[in-house]
Amino acid sequence: MPEIKVTPLGAGQDVGRSCILVSIAGKNVMLDCGMHMGYNDDRRFPDFSYITQNGRLTDFLDCVIISHFHLDHCGALPYFSEMVGYDGPIYMTHPTKAICPILLEDYRKITVDKKGETNFFTSQMIKDCMKKVVAVHLHQTVQVDEELEIKAYYAGHVLGAAMFQIKVGCESVVYTGDYNMTPDRHLGAAWIDKCRPDLLITESTYATTIRDSKRCRERDFLKKVHETVERGGKVLIPVFALGRAQELCILLETFWERMNLKAPIYFSTGLTEKANHYYKLFITWTNQKIRKTFVQRNMFEFKHIKAFDRAFADNPGPMVVFATPGMLHAGQSLQIFRKWAGNEKNMVIMPGYCVQGTVGHKILSGQRKLEMEGRQILEVKMQVEYMSFSAHADAKGIMQLIRQAEPSNVLLVHGEAKKMEFLKQKIEQEFHVSCFMPANGETTTILTNPCIPVDISLGLLKRETAIGPVPDAKKPKLMHGSLLMKDNSFRLVSPEQALKELGLAEHQLRFTCRVHIQDPRKEHETVLRVYNHLKGILKDYSVQHLPDGSITVESILIQATAHSEDQGTKVLLVSWTYQDEELGSYLTSLLKKGLPQST
């Protein structure tokens, strides 16, 4: 039986380093190629030696698909394609293709220039890697080769984020990447049609969370920022340059405008200006409202939010600073955090998920004394707030997506094992489908049962449908045909056509049965009696009395002769072909019982 095999190289019972291998109908596809924020050693990249020990990756993989530009989904791509070596196609959406190299370059700079690592991918490698990328449109069916096709759906997680359907024949897998089922201030909600995949591979970051309404969270966020600023404190919001940052900027921008606030809002890193440019140029990927009004007012042209200079951090008085990266694991956000952490008037708001091992994760889990580089201890007195603004589907959203797509199996990735366990049970209960949650390196095999498409000759199909609709569900009409199999083509044709095409003659099998009946009358009278008898019983059949004295029932021929010895016995010759077997057999047994007495 055909099967689909799935092996996560990353994101199996874990968040980070997303990389999932899928084998479907003889095709091998790699979904995402991410890095892990929690590690600085070999473990930060997926172990590609799992795919093949000595062969070339290009020979083994039919294509690579990147769901969105976050580094935990694309951070290992240049390493994979340029250092390990892969020359096949890499698919991603246009915005992802535009933004991904910038984040990769940023990542490279931090790793090589700041941390001084060698043996890392170079700028040129990023460029060479991007040359292998094929950009796809939403809903476009991309034919990777003759059999394998992929199709992107809107995922709403960040600009350009997509879910992908991978299809070979009638077997298919959907990979969600990261997605969000509720529209936010700048993106729309994920959407997929009822595509009924054999397997849905879904992220499960918020497997156990059911978040309250977005409005409450937004109000909460604004209130906290406002209060801190009012009492002269500084607010640090660690973000990634693209994604949540834009949403929160839109939120603060409108709030500042409405409340007429004067405290400055800054956005760190040179990426900002650029990032907002991307949003402007890819406005068709944002939500309905922004797209509709962009000619009058482009939401990504901010009036209150200005570029940050590192000297501003020491300015007196209140301010709000968006700084990258989002998990406080390096860079400017960490620098500012160290400066402001000591003052209880200040506040840090973590608007998203933090991977284990990062400073963000530590302070969120309540740690207030942090060991920094050089054994220095940093005491955190500032207020620490967590607000889930990550654009991931919550448990409700995941269930909703499953309902939309109607998969036969579900596989969870990109989440924590414990939480997955809970969600898995819920999914199995509610949808009665199998749910899997393999760990990294562990292979899940799913049996599929695909239909076999064949070509049916229109003549045969019309013959079948012309006889009318099936009248009775209990006695469905049987259709007979010959399935011709030649090379890889399957054609269902009428038996006559099959014979003709094969150049074979029909072999006619005919039966003639002698039925003796007692009837002293003249032959033609006997025949008339037989005729009337049959006519009375076989109401649905065409029974005819021919001028030559014979009777036909459909194509069955009945002739009567006198018995050579016994004049009181007549011999009925009933003759039929194999095709009329049932009727012929029935007629002989019927006639054997004799004719009714009175006529």
Next chain:
Amino acid sequence: FFQYCLSGHPTLPCNVLKFKSTTIMLDCGLDMTSTLNFLPLPLVQSPRLSKLPGWVLKDGSTFLDKELKECSGHVFVDSVPEFCLPETELLDLSTVDVILISNYHCMMALPYITEYTGFTGTVYATEPTVQIGRLLMEELVNSIERVPKAQSASMWKNKEVQRLLPAPLKDAVEVSMWRKCYTMPEVNAALSKIQLVGYSQKIELFGAVQVTPLSSGYALGSSNWIIQSHYEKVSYVSGSSLLTTHPQPMDQASLKNSDVLILTGLTQIPTANPDGMVGEFCSNLAMTVRNGGNVLVPCYPSGVIYDLLECLYQYIDSAGLSNVPFYFISPVANSSLEFSQIFAEWLCHNKQTKVYLPEPPFPHAELIQTNKLKHYPSIHGDFSNDFKQPCVVFTGHPSLRFGDVVHFMELWGKSSLNTVIFTEPDFSYLDALAPYQPLAMKCVYCPIDTRLNFIQVSKLLKEVQPLHVVCPEQYTQPPPTQSHRTDLMIDCQPPAMSYHRAEVLTLPYKRRYEKIEIMPDLADSLVPLEIKPGISLATVSAVLHTKDNKHVLQLPPKPPQPPASKKRKRVSDDVPECKSLKPLLSGSIPVDQFVQTLEKHGFSDVKVEDTAKGHIVLLQEAETLIQLEEDSTHIICDNDEPLRVKLRDLVLKFLQKF
């Protein structure tokens, strides 16, 4: 398979295809050349136009002088301009299931179709097509509605009256069907019925047909369409271009293996080279401005204007025109310029790459930033304050019958310093100018039509090899004005089938196969036999289920066990229910082996006689006779059913079932 041809205009097509069980409208172009018969709608009261004399018949009767005015020997209808709609009587348009739009110029009749015919289906178009189509409609409605005209002429349309009119009014077709412009609410209602699609997106219609838009290279979001089932493929090629301008290049490969290729929207100016025309445009523009004159460019608010602005961007500094203001005046000028920058995914490769930087794909962003290009919704308001001459004005409508262009024609027409440059190919420039005669300003005709020319068409057809080509009749003969140019027509084998307005064509192909799915359990139960080397055969007896035009074969249900203890039924109950078909048989029976088999099964008195065509096998005791011939077997026996069945099964062992 039929094609109903509702429009006679080859570049503004409207065809309806009956394909399998679906009714598909391909484009709904609006023929606006009808407006050339009308007087221009001036934005500001025009003494010249209002003083035109009424038209008097040869016999001196003046009953039409309110409706028809004469200007320089031409007669014009003094009324709100009207458009020539696609045929609405040829078939019931409420039965149209879907409308496929190929580009924004070919959807201008959409509100007439969706709002007035009982249409309840879906319209499919790409996002740029819809957004820019909306802008074109908005501009059209706006430019007609903001100049309310009291008079609506109808007397001249009377058939008896029309006969008496001078050409071209006399020859205008279907004038009774001409309609006034739609309104914005109708535009919005029509556009709300559109579903957005992307290139290479496969859209299933009722499970029977799949339609797919492909890039056609002509305009932002412009598409050709593939309409196919598993066995038939119709390609609809409408407005395609192989030139590298701003849109994504044309997808030619996907058009291969078509049974029928419907070809519309070729270039309207087959003798003009677009590149040469652009060059002429620039040099004429520069010359006029250098001499202190103004340049007027009547144009649509989207499309070629982007390319012209890009050329000027590269040209103005070298031509010393840096200080000349460029004005783009249209109620949708701003939207058009903004929209052009956000459709990166629909642009050619070079422009896409710019977006990745990220920079705006079109350089008009820079022209605007540096104040070289200014855009205004109309001549009223800000424009009148900023207006400096000499200047270059881009504005609509290219027919010169409505829109801000009418004002500039009146304003600049009297001076020979000024130039009007026609770049849009949709209207004859002489006809467009007729109501402005006599005219002192220079007129330059540089039509830029990037759509396929006949050389490109013949190359394309050679490449994609359709079995049949269908096209408007205009393409199967040389242009009427250049009848010796036999190169300006479609040349293909077999010759293209041509159509004209209000014609119904039967498309030349026959379906022979349909797709059906065999359920896995049924497939498992099949027993294939190799009949010939490489060819296997399995007989299939299965239940056919058809739902949503999808056919599935399922394993027949197991026959219910006959209830054992039931009383004997009446004879008639046993009548076989339906004529259940037995398989056909093939093969021949070798007599020796057959006899051996009979003996093995207990027949001891088998005798064989030779006949002319074969053998007769006799079972003496059973009084049974079996005639064996090459292609037939005849069993003649007494009415002994167990014996007959036994013999039957022995015979069947030697035969193959089909």
